[in-house]
Amino acid sequence: xxxxxxxxxAGFSIITSIENENPDQSLDISLAIPIKDEEANIxxxxxxxxxxxxxxxxxxxxIFVDDGSRDxxxxxxxxxxxxxxxxxxxxxSRNFGQTAALMAAFRFSCGKVVVALDGDLQNDPADIPLxxxxxxxxxxxxxxxxKDRQDAYLTRILPSKIANAIISWLISGxxxxxxxxxxxxxxxxxxxxxxxxxxxxxxxxxPVFAAWLGAKITEMPVHHRSRKYGKPKYNLSRIVRVIxxxxxxxxFGDFLTCPMQFFGKISLFTFFLGSIxxxxxxxxxxxxxxxxMAPSQLLLWLGGVGLFSLQLAFLGLLAEINIRSYFQxxxxxxxxxxxxxxxxxxx
Numbered sequence: 001x002x003x004x005x006x007x008x009x010a011g012f013s014i015i016t017s018i019e020n021e022n023p024d025q026s027l028d029i030s031l032a033i034p035i036k037d038e039e040a041n042i043x044x045x046x047x048x049x050x051x052x053x054x055x056x057x058x059x060x061x062x063i064f065v066d067d068g069s070r071d072x073x074x075x076x077x078x079x080x081x082x083x084x085x086x087x088x089x090x091x092x093s094r095n096f097g098q099t100a101a102l103m104a105a106f107r108f109s110c111g112k113v114v115v116a117l118d119g120d121l122q123n124d125p126a127d128i129p130l131x132x133x134x135x136x137x138x139x140x141x142x143x144x145x146x147k148d149r150q151d152a153y154l155t156r157i158l159p160s161k162i163a164n165a166i167i168s169w170l171i172s173g174x175x176x177x178x179x180x181x182x183x184x185x186x187x188x189x190x191x192x193x194x195x196x197x198x199x200x201x202x203x204x205x206x207p208v209f210a211a212w213l214g215a216k217i218t219e220m221p222v223h224h225r226s227r228k229y230g231k232p233k234y235n236l237s238r239i240v241r242v243i244x245x246x247x248x249x250x251x252f253g254d255f256l257t258c259p260m261q262f263f264g265k266i267s268l269f270t271f272f273l274g275s276i277x278x279x280x281x282x283x284x285x286x287x288x289x290x291x292x293m294a295p296s297q298l299l300l301w302l303g304g305v306g307l308f309s310l311q312l313a314f315l316g317l318l319a320e321i322n323i324r325s326y327f328q329x330x331x332x333x334x335x336x337x338x339x340x341x342x343x344x345x346x347x
Contacts, residue, residue, distance in 0.1 A: 027059045027060060027061055027110050027111040027112070028058035028059045028060060028111055028112055028113065029053065029056075029058050029059075029060040029061075029111045029112070029113050029114075029115060029132075030060070030061050030063060030105075030109035030110060030111030030113070030114045030115070031049060031053075031060060031061065031062045031063060031114075031115050031116075031117070032063050032065070032102060032105030032106060032109060032114055032115065032116045032117075033045070033062065033063065033064050033065065033105070033116075033117060033118070033119045034065050034067055034098050034101035034102060034105070034118070034119060034184075035064050035065060035066050035067060035069060035073050035077065035101075035119040036066075036067045036068065036069055036073075036095065036098075036101075036119075037069045037070060037071045037073060037230060037231075038069070038073055038119040038120055038229075038230055039069075039071040039072040039073045039075075039076055039230075040228075040229030040230055041119060041120055041121045041228075041229050041230060042064075042073060042076040042077055042080070042119065043076060043080070044121060045119060045121055045125075046062065046080050046084075046087075048121075048125045048126075049062060049125045050062075050084075051125075052125045052126060052128055052129065053128075055129075056129060056132075060086060060111065061086050061087070061088055061109070061110065061111060062084075062086055062087045062088065063088045063089075063090065063105045063108060063109060064077045064087065064088070064089045064090070064119075065089075065090045065092070065101040065102075065104050065105050066089060066090065066091045066092060067092050067095055067096060067097070067098070067100070067101040068092050068093075068094045068095030068096070074089070074091065077089050078341060081341055081342070081343070085343035087342075087343075088108065088340070088341070088342045089340070089341040089342070090104050090105065090108060090337060090340050091337065091339050091340070091341070092104070092337065093337070097201065098184075098201075098203050099198050099199065099200060099201055099202050099203040102116055102184075102198070102203050103196070103198050104337065106193035106194070106196065108340070109190075109193065111190065112189070112190050113132065113135065113187060113188065113189060113190065114187070114188045114189075114190060114192075114193050115128055115131070115132075115185075115186070115187050115188075116184055116185065116186050116187075116188070117184055117185045118184045118185070120227055120229075120230060121225060121227070121228060121229075122150070122224055122225050122226070122227055123144070123183075123184065123185040123222070123224070123225075124222065124223035124224070124225060126223070127144065127185065127222040127223055128187070130220070131144070131185075131187040131220060131222070132187060134187075134218060134220055135187050135189070138216065139216045139217065139218045140188070140189045140191075140192055140210065140215035140216045140217065141186060141187070141188050141189070141192055141206075141207060141210050141215050141216070141217045141218075142186065142187040142217075142218055142219070142220060143178055143180070143181075143183065143186050143207055143217065143218070143219045143220075144180065144183040144184075144185035144186060144219075144220070144221075144222040145178070145179045145180045145183060145219050145220060145221045145222060146180050146183050146222060146224035147179070147180075147221040147222075147224075148221075148223075148224060149224045150224050150225055150226035150227075151224075151226075160180070160182055163181075163182070164178070164179060164180060164181055164182070166246065167181050167204075167205070167208075167246060167249075175211065176207050176208055176211045176217055178207060178217075178219050179219060180219070181204045181205065181207060181208075182204045183222070184203075185222055186206065186207075188210075189215075192210050192213070192215055195213055196209055196210075200245060200248075201245055202245060202249075204245075205245065205249055208249060248317070270310065
């Protein structure tokens with residue numbers, strides 16, 4: 001029953017898809033898995049995935065993306081590939097990050113449905129059939145929600161909750177409101193991933209980009225398991241990257257076609273604050289009889305710092321626009337593939 005639903009899921013056509021590096025579209029499901037130093041987890045993950053997929057009775061492929069691993073991850077994956085023709089390996093020349101790894105897997109996937117999950121065994125493959133059933137109800141993207149997350153509270157769970165709340169607030173105009181944007185376990189219709197262009201650290205905002213395309217998005221609780229082997233790849237330093245990415249997301253979501261509105265609001269706000277401060281300085285000088293230049297000097301310093309900060313922000317936004325134009329106009333991917341190993345020619 002589920003197999004028939006998956007094959008009927010198709011649909012959702014929007015804009016012209018990017019060039020498909022893999023023309024074979026006969027598979028039901030593609031499993032996209034970024035790998036970075038997960039040697040101890042790969043074999044168990046493969047066994048769990050194949051058991052779940054075989055029980056579904058669907059045609060599937062497993063796409064491992066080696067994101068610059070320095071342990072024995074590649075050897076583990078290659079040993080599996082030699083025994084199973086359904087396994088494909090994409091090797092990066094160095095570490096490009098999870099966003100690039102997911103984009104590579106999406107580009108080379110050929111399933112009608114794409115399932116993305118982490119390679120650390122914290123996502124439970126047993127959730128995949130339930131998410132596929134949810135997708136078959138008419139959704140284009142099913143987002144996993146790690147409701148009972150098995151991570152350290154102060155360094156992982158609390159920052160994630162704060163970030164999720166901020167993201168929902170900043171993108172309220174998209175009508176997407178999820179509990180867990182950072183959960184890698186997601187199920188997509190093929191046309192969603194083929195119309196995504198992700199750069200930087202934007203993988204956690206995929207539901208937002210999908211919403212801009214008009215996709216129907218839902219969320220469902222999934223199991224989250226504690227990590228048994230290996231070390232987490234993220235720490236508190238990612239908060240800064242998320243904040244910067246949020247600014248870019250807000251800009252591209254609301255002001256891409258009218259950037260003057262964005263810069264105009266900032267300019268008016270800055271002018272308002274500067275005017276208030278200038279009035280206070282003159283008032284103090286007038287009523288208290290100050291004959292010192294200290295307030296004026298302070299005003300100059302504050303004005304200089306404010307102007308410099310605005311210039312940096314503007315340069316950052318202009319750089320984002322230019323780099324996206326560069327990648328999209330040339331169809332240039334933000335990663336370098338060193339080699340692709342598969343049982344047949346898929347390029």
